[in-house]
Every structure is written in structure tokens, then in C-alpha cells.
Amino acid sequence: xxxxxxxNTTVLEGHRIEITNPGLPEGADVEVVVTLPxxxxxxxxxxxxxxxxxxxxxxTVVLSSVSQIAMHPAYQEIIGMGDIAVPLILRELxxxxxxxxxxxxxxxxxxxxxxxxxxxxRAMTDTWIQWGKEHGYIS
Amino acid sequence: MNSRIERIFPKLVTAGYRETSPATPExxxxxxxxxxxDECWWPDAFGDYYWPPDVPRVETVEAFxxxxxxxxxxxxxxxxxxxxxxxxxxxxxxxxxxTHAARQLPSGKWTSKLGQLEDIEHDTLEGLTEGxxxxxxxxxxxxxxxxxGQSASEQFIGKFHGGKGNLSQDTGEQFTExxxxxxxK
Numbered sequence: 001x002x003x004x005x006x007x008n009t010t011v012l013e014g015h016r017i018e019i020t021n022p023g024l025p026e027g028a029d030v031e032v033v034v035t036l037p038x039x040x041x042x043x044x045x046x047x048x049x050x051x052x053x054x055x056x057x058x059x060t061v062v063l064s065s066v067s068q069i070a071m072h073p074a075y076q077e078i079i080g081m082g083d084i085a086v087p088l089i090l091r092e093l094x095x096x097x098x099x100x101x102x103x104x105x106x107x108x109x110x111x112x113x114x115x116x117x118x119x120x121x122r123a124m125t126d127t128w129i130q131w132g133k134e135h136g137y138i139s
Numbered sequence: 140m141n142s143r144i145e146r147i148f149p150k151l152v153t154a155g156y157r158e159t160s161p162a163t164p165e166x167x168x169x170x171x172x173x174x175x176x177d178e179c180w181w182p183d184a185f186g187d188y189y190w191p192p193d194v195p196r197v198e199t200v201e202a203f204x205x206x207x208x209x210x211x212x213x214x215x216x217x218x219x220x221x222x223x224x225x226x227x228x229x230x231x232x233x234x235x236x237x238t239h240a241a242r243q244l245p246s247g248k249w250t251s252k253l254g255q256l257e258d259i260e261h262d263t264l265e266g267l268t269e270g271x272x273x274x275x276x277x278x279x280x281x282x283x284x285x286x287x288g289q290s291a292s293e294q295f296i297g298k299f300h301g302g303k304g305n306l307s308q309d310t311g312e313q314f315t316e317x318x319x320x321x322x323x324k
Contacts, residue, residue, distance in 0.1 A: 062147050062254035062271055064167040065238055066183040067198060097164050098255075101187045111185075119178035119189025121165045 045081060049088040052078050057098070070102040079103050090132040097121040104128055110135075144253060147270060151259075154266030159250065160258035169203070171252035172227045172240040173210050180206075200277055203229055203237045212279035218264055220247035224280045228264050231276035239272040245283075 056074035063069050070076075078085050086107055089100045101124055105111055112131040117123040132138045145152050169180040170189070181188040182196040190196050194206045204214060207227055218228055220243065228249070230239035241251040241264060251267060252258050261267065264275045 060254070062144075062256055063238070064169055064179070064181065064240075064252075064254055065198070065236070066179075066181040066188055068238070070183075099164070102183070102185060105185055105187070113187060118187060119170070119180060121179060124187070 042084065045084045046088060049078060049081065049085055053088075053092060060099075066099065066102065069099050075103060079106050082107060086132070087137045090129060090138045093125050093129055094138070097125045101128065141257065144256065144259065147253075148267055150269065151261060151266040155262035156259045156266060158257045159260050160252075162256045164255040166252060167254065168240045168252040169206075169237075171250070171258065172242045173207070174242075182206075198236050200229060200231060200235060200237055203240075204277060204279065207279050211281035211284070213281065215278050215280040218243070218275065218278045221280070223283055225283050226278055226280040228278050229276040230264075230267065230272040230274065232273040235276070237276070239267065241267070 052074040056072050056078070059074070060069045060072050078089070086104065089104055092098065093100055098121075101113070110131060112127050113124050114127070117127060129138070141158055144156075144158075165179070166176050167179040167181070170176070170178055178189045180190060182190045182194075182198055182202055184196070186196065191206050191209055194209070195202045204212075212227055215224075215226070218226060220226075225245070226243040228241045228243070229237055230241070232238050239251065241249040241261070243249055244260065249261050249264060250258060251261060268274050
């Protein structure tokens with residue numbers, strides 16, 4: 001016997017939630033889960049990012065030209081996602097070093113890399129991850 | 140053999156190649172051409188990647204030649220192996236912009252770092268053409284730099300006389316190893 005009724009919905013501005021089912025027995029526990037649009041957007045962004053990032057990696061993995069790497073359409077689309085892509089990129093960097101610095105700089109406008117770190121991917125990665133933690137993008 | 144590399148550079152299959160390192164993004168072909176294994180070189184506009192100070196940070200063949208000139212390389216006519224010289228080949232795209240660099244080994248073969256993938260030793264430059272790297276562009280060379288007091292050939296002869304005692308088919312490889320060891324020091 002089902003002991004809980006779970007309702008998934010999105011609350012839009014101006015809407016309200018009513019429970020009108022007269023079949024619910026008196027005293028039944030009802031759980032209403034409200035999913036905020038921002039959470040839905042993040043989930044969608046994560047999926048979109050994963051698809052784009054995989055395509056970008058596969059199609060640029062043998063390139064050394066940073067311009068070619070960064071001008072790839074999938075990479076540009078990730079930059080176009082804006083701030084919502086920053087934690088996704090930083091989590092990707094936590095998994096493995098990669099050429100995400102152009103995107104991070106383009107989206108955030110930040111430049112935390114020290115001159116002596118330029119070109120050293122592991123040091124650059126560590127610096128951006130630290131920056132992401134300090135700015136609340138990742139924990 | 141590496142199916143991913145062969146899919147991207149099908150001409151390598153007939154040209155001949157072998158992997159010589161694990162895949163890593165931590166250095167690229169431009170740095171590998173001057174034996175740097177801990178950084179990526181590129182004159183990117185943001186300045187995120189290493190580029191020699193005082194060399195214009197622009198993606199032109201001239202800027203790359205200037206960067207390699209800091210290591211003693213000057214333009215030359217041919218990619219053919221020459222005794223006493225080591226060479227770098229620049230690859231360029233259809234707009235003439237640099238895409239890749241390969242370094243000639245003492246054996247006459249070439250070594251390339253393929254982006255974030257492996258280093259390979261390839262028999263010819265042509266094996267990497269007509270794909271993402273475009274075509275072979277300028278060739279640069281410099282004299283092989285010897286340690287003081289003894290040339291690579293002298294060291295080879297000394298090793299030979301103190302070693303196996305007779306010439307064999309692998310003498311060329313021995314010579315290659317000696318020179319390679321010297322370069323890594």
C-alpha cells in the first residue's frame with residue numbers, strides 16, 4: 001500500500017498549490033515537493049554542459065592552438081551559458097586538467113593566474129579551483 | 140597502434156609511427172619541440188599560456204620562428220636529415236597560421252606531441268598532414284649542441300670501443316640513444 005503521495009511540480013509566478021483529491025483519507029500524510037525553476041535550470045545546464053564538453057574534447061584533443069581550442073563552437077556555447085557554467089567547469093577541472101581557462105576568464109572576468117603559473121596546467125587548475133572555492137562556486 | 144590517433148591522422152598508418160609517452164595535457168607540441176615537458180606554449184591573446192618574453196604574442200609564423208630562434212634555430216630549406224643539425228618543422232593551416240610543431244630526432248625520424256594525447260615518433264612529416272594540422276610550413280635548424288670536450292659521435296665511438304666490440308645493425312640506434320640522452324641532460 002502506498003503510504004505517501006509525492007507530487008512533483010514547478011511553481012510559476014502567480015500560481016498556487018491546491019490539493020483537491022477528495023479520495024485522500026482523513027489524516028493521510030501528503031508530501032508536496034516543489035521544484036524551483038532555478039534548480040531545473042541547473043539540472044538542464046549540467047546535462048547540456050556534459051554534452052558540449054564531451055563534443056569539444058573529442059574534436060579538439062589533438063590541437064595545441066589555444067585559439068582553435070577556444071573558438072570551437074561547443075566551447076563558445078559553453079561560454080554563452082554564462083555564470084551557470086562556472087561551477088560545472090570547475091568541477092570538470094577537479095576531475096582532470098583541461099583547457100578551460102579561456103572560458104573561465106571570459107565568463108567571470110577574473111584572472112587569478114600568477115605570471116609564473118602561465119602554461120603550467122596543473123598549477124593553473126589548482127589556482128582556478130581555489131578561486132572557485134573562495135567565490136562560492138564549488139565547495 | 141592507437142585507433143584514436145589513426146582515426147584523426149590516417150596517413151600515419153602507412154607512414155609509420157609509434158607512441159612514446161602516455162597522454163597528458165600538461166605540455167603541448169610547441170613546448171615539446173624544445174624539450175619542455177611541464178608547460179604549454181602558445182601566444183594566446185589572454186596571456187594564459189607560456190610564451191617567451193619579448194617575442195610578439197601573435198599567432199604568426201614569424202612569431203614562432205622568433206620564439207625558436209631563442210634556442211638557436213634558424214630557417215632552412217629542407218626537412219632532410221643533416222649530420223650535425225637538429226630541426227623543427229612548423230605546420231600551418233590554410234591561412235598560414237601555425238598549428239603544430241615536430242622535432243627531428245637524431246635518427247632522422249620525428250617526434251610530436253599530439254595535443255592532449257600521446258607523444259609519437261613518426262617516420263615522416265607527411266603522416267600528420269591533410270588533417271587538423273594542415274601542411275608542413277617552415278623548417279628550422281640549429282647545430283646539435285655538444286657538451287664541452289666531446290661530440291656525440293666521439294662519445295658513440297668511445298662507447299663502442301669500450302662496449303660490444305664489433306659493429307652491428309643496432310649501432311645507429313645506439314648513436315640515437317646517446318644523442319637523445321645528451322639532449323635530455
